[in-house]
Amino acid sequence: MRHAFVKVVFTIISIFLISGFSGCARLVDTGINNDKIRVIVSIPPQAEFAEKVGGDKVAVTVMVPPGANPHTYEPSPAQLEEVSKAQIYARVGSAGIGSGIEFELAWMDKIININKKMLVVDSSRGVKFVAVNYENGEPVQYNEYDENNKDASNPEGIDPHIWLSPSNAKIMSENIYEGLVNADPENQKYYKGNLDNYLTELEELDEEISRMFAGKENKVIMVFHPTWTYFALDYGIKQMAIEEEGKEPTAEGIKALIDKAREYNIKVIFASPEFSTKSAEAVAGEIGGSVVLVSSLKKNYVENMKKVAMAFAGSMK
Numbered sequence: 302m303r304h305a306f307v308k309v310v311f312t313i314i315s316i317f318l319i320s321g322f323s324g325c326a327r328l329v330d331t332g333i334n335n336d337k338i339r340v341i342v343s344i345p346p347q348a349e350f351a352e353k354v355g356g357d358k359v360a361v362t363v364m365v366p367p368g369a370n371p372h373t374y375e376p377s378p379a380q381l382e383e384v385s386k387a388q389i390y391a392r393v394g395s396a397g398i399g400s401g402i403e404f405e406l407a408w409m410d411k412i413i414n415i416n417k418k419m420l421v422v423d424s425s426r427g428v429k430f431v432a433v434n435y436e437n438g439e440p441v442q443y444n445e446y447d448e449n450n451k452d453a454s455n456p457e458g459i460d461p462h463i464w465l466s467p468s469n470a471k472i473m474s475e476n477i478y479e480g481l482v483n484a485d486p487e488n489q490k491y492y493k494g495n496l497d498n499y500l501t502e503l504e505e506l507d508e509e510i511s512r513m514f515a516g517k518e519n520k521v522i523m524v525f526h527p528t529w530t531y532f533a534l535d536y537g538i539k540q541m542a543i544e545e546e547g548k549e550p551t552a553e554g555i556k557a558l559i560d561k562a563r564e565y566n567i568k569v570i571f572a573s574p575e576f577s578t579k580s581a582e583a584v585a586g587e588i589g590g591s592v593v594l595v596s597s598l599k600k601n602y603v604e605n606m607k608k609v610a611m612a613f614a615g616s617m618k
C-alpha cells in the first residue's frame with residue numbers, strides 16, 4: 302500500500318521534473334522530514350505506542366534494536382547522533398524508584414547530557430511496579446511499588462517488563478501522548494484522536510486475551526527469563542522462572558525446576574530469541590516437553606501479544 306503510494310507520488314514528481322516544474326518538486330521533497338517530531342524510544346514495543354499516537358507527525362527511533370538484549374545493549378554512535386536531534390525521549394522505566402531496564406540504568410544520564418533540551422517522558426508514570434521473590438523457580442511473594450514509594454528496599458528486584466500488560470501499555474501510550482502534546486501543542490486534537498483509537502485497540506486486545514484463558518484450569522507457564530510478570534498478574538497466571546536472578550540455574554536448580562514442571566503438569570517451556578535456550582532445553586528434555594520461543598520485544602505489539610497469549614493458552618489444560 303505504502304509503496305504504491307510512494308511510487309505514485311514519485312511518478313507525479315518525475316512528471317513535474319520532466320515538464321520543467323522542478324521548483325515545485327523540491328518543495329514537495331523538503332516539506333516531509335523537517336516537520337516531524339523526532340521521538341526516541343528505548344525498546345521496539347514503545348515504537349508502536351509512539352507511532353500509533355503520533356501518526357504521520359512523528360519519526361520514531363528505537364535505541365535497543367529488534368533482537369538485541371535490553372539488559373546488555375550499548376547504543377551506536379549513529380544512534381547517539383540521532384539523540385542529539387530528538388525532541389522527545391520516552392524511557393520505559395521510572396527514574397524515581399530506581400527501576401528500569403538495564404539499558405536505561407546504564408545510558409539514560411549520558412543520553413540526557415547529549416541533548417539537554419530534549420523532553421524526557423517517563424512512560425511508566427502511573428504504573429504499579431512489582432517485585433517478585435522466587436523459590437525454586439516458583440513465585441512466592443509479590444511486592445508493589447509506585448512513584449510515591451521511593452524507598453524501595455530492593456530496587457533490583459523490581460520487574461522492569463511493564464509493557465507486557467495491555468493495561469500498562471495503555472498507561473504508557475497516554476504518557477507518550479502527553480509528551481507529544483507538550484512538544485507539539487498545535488496538534489493536540491490529532492494526537493488525542495489517535496490515542497483514543499489505540500486505547501480501544503488495546504482494550505480489545507485485553508478482552509481477547511482474557512477470553513483465551515477463560516476456562517483454563519492449569520494456568521501455569523514456565524519461562525526462562527521471567528519477562529511475563531505483569532501479563533501473568535493480569536490474567537491470573539502463575540509464572541515460573543528458570544533463570545535465577547538473571548543467571549543460568551545451577552544443576553541443582555535445574556533439578557528443582559524439573560520437579561516443579563512435573564508437579565504442575567507443564568509440557569512447554571517458554572524461552573525468548575533474545576536469551577539463551579540452553580537450560581530451557583535441559584528442563585524440556587527431562588519432562589518430555591518442548592521449547593517454544595516467544596518474544597517480549599517485537600515492535601508489532603498488539604499482534605505479538607495475541608500470538609504469545611495464544612502460545613501460552615495452547616500449552617494449558
Ligand SMILES: [Zn+2]
Nearest residue numbers: 372462526528
Ligand atoms: Zn528482561
